[in-house]
Amino acid sequence: MQFALRALGWGVVIYAVMYLLWSGLVIYGLAFGLVALAIRIAVLASVTTIAARSLRATTRMDVAPYSISWAVVAAALDAIVLVPFSGWGLYSEWSVWAGYALVALIPLATFWNPKIAPRSRPEAAPRPRIQ
Secondary structure, eight states, rough: OOHHHHHHHHHHHHHHHHHHHHHHHHHHSSSHHHHHHHHHHHHHHHHHHHHHHHHSSHHHHHHHHOOOOOOOOHHHHHHTTHHHHOOOGGGHHHHHHHHHHHHHHHHGGGGOTTTTTOOOOOOOOOOOOOO
C-alpha cells in the first residue's frame, strides 16, 4: 500500500508541476526554444530529485520501481488529459518518450552525485515478531 501511495502521489505531483510549468510558458509565449527546454529539464530534475530523496532509499535499485511508476503515471495522465485534445498521435513524438525516460532516469542519477544523494540510514534493530 505504501508503494502505491508514493508511486501514484509523486507521479501526480510531478505531472502537475510540469503541466503547470508548460501552461505558464505557453501563456507567456516562451514554450518553444532552447531556453524553455532548459527550464523544463531543470524543473523536472528538481522535482524528481525531491521525490527520490523523499523516499529515503539507500540505493538506485530502491528508487527504480518508483521512478518507473512515475513515468507510467505521466503517460496515463497524458492519455487522460492531453489525448482528447491532441489525439493518440501524441505518443508518436520522440520528445514525449524522452520526457518519460527522463522522469524514470533522473531519480536514479541522484545517487551518482554524493552532494544530493540521500544519506544512508543506520541499521535498525530487527522488529520483534508477533505471533
